[in-house]
Amino acid sequence: MNPRSGVAFWDMAEADVVALVDAADAPLPVASAYREAVIENLRVLRGHAATVAAALPTGVSESLPEEPFAP
Amino acid sequence: MRGVLDIAADVRGRRSTAEAEVAAALADIERRDPVLNAFTRVLTGQARADARRLDASIAAGAPVGPLAGVPFAVKNLYDIEGVITLAGSILRRDAPPAAQDAPLVGRLKAAGAVLVGALNMDEFAYGFVTENAHYGPTRNPHDPARIAGGSSGGSAAAVAGGLVPLSLGSDTNGSIRVPAGLCGVFGLKPTFGRLDREGVFPFVHSLDHAGPFARGVGDLAAAYDVMVDAAEARVGPGLEAVAARPLRVGVLGGWFVEGAFPEVLESLERVAHALNATVGVEIPGAEAARSAAFCLTAYEGARLHWADIGARPELYDPAVRDRLLAGAFVPHEVVGAARAYRPVFRDAARRLFADYDVLIAPVTPCPAPGIGQATMVLNGEAVSVRRNLGAYTQPISFIGLPVVAAPVARPGLLPVGVQIIAPAWREDLAFAAALRLERLGVAAAHPPGGMP
Numbered sequence: 350m351n352p353r354s355g356v357a358f359w360d361m362a363e364a365d366v367v368a369l370v371d372a373a374d375a376p377l378p379v380a381s382a383y384r385e386a387v388i389e390n391l392r393v394l395r396g397h398a399a400t401v402a403a404a405l406p407t408g409v410s411e412s413l414p415e416e417p418f419a420p
Numbered sequence: 421m422r423g424v425l426d427i428a429a430d431v432r433g434r435r436s437t438a439e440a441e442v443a444a445a446l447a448d449i450e451r452r453d454p455v456l457n458a459f460t461r462v463l464t465g466q467a468r469a470d471a472r473r474l475d476a477s478i479a480a481g482a483p484v485g486p487l488a489g490v491p492f493a494v495k496n497l498y499d500i501e502g503v504i505t506l507a508g509s510i511l512r513r514d515a516p517p518a519a520q521d522a523p524l525v526g527r528l529k530a531a532g533a534v535l536v537g538a539l540n541m542d543e544f545a546y547g548f549v550t551e552n553a554h555y556g557p558t559r560n561p562h563d564p565a566r567i568a569g570g571s572s573g574g575s576a577a578a579v580a581g582g583l584v585p586l587s588l589g590s591d592t593n594g595s596i597r598v599p600a601g602l603c604g605v606f607g608l609k610p611t612f613g614r615l616d617r618e619g620v621f622p623f624v625h626s627l628d629h630a631g632p633f634a635r636g637v638g639d640l641a642a643a644y645d646v647m648v649d650a651a652e653a654r655v656g657p658g659l660e661a662v663a664a665r666p667l668r669v670g671v672l673g674g675w676f677v678e679g680a681f682p683e684v685l686e687s688l689e690r691v692a693h694a695l696n697a698t699v700g701v702e703i704p705g706a707e708a709a710r711s712a713a714f715c716l717t718a719y720e721g722a723r724l725h726w727a728d729i730g731a732r733p734e735l736y737d738p739a740v741r742d743r744l745l746a747g748a749f750v751p752h753e754v755v756g757a758a759r760a761y762r763p764v765f766r767d768a769a770r771r772l773f774a775d776y777d778v779l780i781a782p783v784t785p786c787p788a789p790g791i792g793q794a795t796m797v798l799n800g801e802a803v804s805v806r807r808n809l810g811a812y813t814q815p816i817s818f819i820g821l822p823v824v825a826a827p828v829a830r831p832g833l834l835p836v837g838v839q840i841i842a843p844a845w846r847e848d849l850a851f852a853a854a855l856r857l858e859r860l861g862v863a864a865a866h867p868p869g870g871m872p
Contacts, residue, residue, distance in 0.1 A: 357753065358750070358751050358753065358754055359754075369749055370749065375749065376748045376749055377722075377726070377729065377730045377745055377748045377749075378730065379745055380733065383733075383738065383741065383742055383745070386738070386742035387742050387745045387746050387749075388746075389742075390718075390742050390743050390745075390746035391746040391749055393714075393746075393807065394714065394715060394718055394746055394747070394749075394750055394754075396711075397710075397711035397712075397714040397715050398711070398715055398750070398754040398757070400707060400708050400711035401708050401711050401712045401715060401754070401757045401758055401761055402757055403708070404705055404707075404708030404711075404761060404764075405708075405757055405760060405761055405764070406764060409760050409761075409764060417613075418612065418626060418762055418763075418820065419844075420611055420612045420613070420766065420819055420820030420821060420844040420845075
C-alpha cells in the first residue's frame, strides 16, 4: 500500500505515482534530469503489478515467507 | 570454426596442443573483436602460460581433462582470480580483484579448458541488448549493425563469431536465451539452483541462473557435464539413449507467440514438424508470470543497489539507473503477490508436463533489432525493444525450468531461436530434443558471413 494514500500500488492514480516520486520522503531521491524516465518505468511496473494482482487466485497469501523456491 | 569436442579430441590425441589452440583463439579475437566488441579484457599472457602448463602436463603423461585445450571466456560478472569483476559497470572499476575464480570457472579449468578473457554485458545484467553505456555495444556477428542481445551479449557474440568455442553467461529473465537466439548459437539455462552461482555477481537472487553457450549440442553438454555437481545429473552419458526414445513435444501458443514476426512463426513451425509436436498448448497465466518476474526483478535489483544508486546514480548506465530507481518505489505488497504467484504458475506448468516431455516456444518475438533501435512493432503497436525482447523467456525463468535455446537453421538469414523447455531437473530431455533437431539439420549454428 502507498503509505500516504492507503491505496494499493496498482490502483494509484497517475498523480499519486508522480507524487510518490516527488515526495520528500520518497525511498530514494530522484534528480530532475531523470525524473520523467523513472516515472515512466514506475508506470510500467504499476501495470505489471496490476496484472499479477488480477491473476492471483483468491485465498493465496501475498506474504509468503522468503523460502528457497522449488522449481 | 572448430568446436569444443573437436579441439579437446585433437589436444588429447596430441594432434594439436593447447598452446596452438589458444594462439588461434587469441588471433581470432584480435582480428574480429574490433568489429564485435565482445571482450572487455583479454588475458593473453595468462592464457598462453596456462596452455603451456597444460601441454607440459600432457607430455608428462598426466591425466587429461575432457575439455583439454579448449579456449573459453566468461561474462564479466564471473570472478576471475586477479581480475576486477566489473559486472558491466564503472562503479566497480576500483573494486579489489577477485581473490579466486568462481567455482564454475574453476571447474572448466580443471577439465583442461583455458580461460582467454572476460566478456561485455548489460550493466549489472539488467537488460536484453548489451548496449552498455560505458563499454559500448556488442555487435551481432551476423550483422554488426544489430544488437547481440543481452545481457550476456558478449558471451553469445564471442561464440557465434568464432572467437571462442565456449563461453559462460547468466540468465535472470532470458539473458542466456535471448542473446543465444539473436546470435544463432546454443545456450543452456539450467534448472534454477542446478549450477553454482558462487562468484557470479548477483542481480536478482530469486531468479539468477548460470549457464554455457556453444555452437553444438554435444559441445554444450560437455561443458554442462563438467560444471554440474551431481554425477547423475550429467547428460552426456545417456544422451544418445534419451534422444533415441520418442519424445512427447508440445508447442506453446497463446502468450508465447503473441506478436511474433512471421519468420519466427515459420521457424517454430519447422521445429514443431521435425519433432512431431502437438501445437497450441498453453500454460495458463504466462502473461502474469512475466509481469511477476518484472516486478521481482525491479524490487530485488533496487534493494541490491540501494546504497550506490542513492549515493552515486550518475555512475550508472541511464537505462539501468532509471529502472533501479523505479524499483525502489515498488511496495512490499507487490513483491509479496509476485512471490505468491510463483508456485501457482509452477503448478500449472507441472500439470502440462504430465502430457509432454518438452515444450517449445520462440526465444524472442523477432530477429535482432538494430543497435540504438528504441522500439519495435508487435501486434501493430510500437513497443520498447528493451522491455519486450524477453517477453517469451521471462515466464519460464520465473519458475526455474531448464531450457536449451537452439538456433533454427537459416543459413544466410538473421538467426531465430527456439526454447526447448523441460520439467525441472530434466536437462537431459531438453538436450535430447536439441540433439534430434541438430541431427535433422533443423537446428544449426551457422558461421556468420563477412567476419574478418
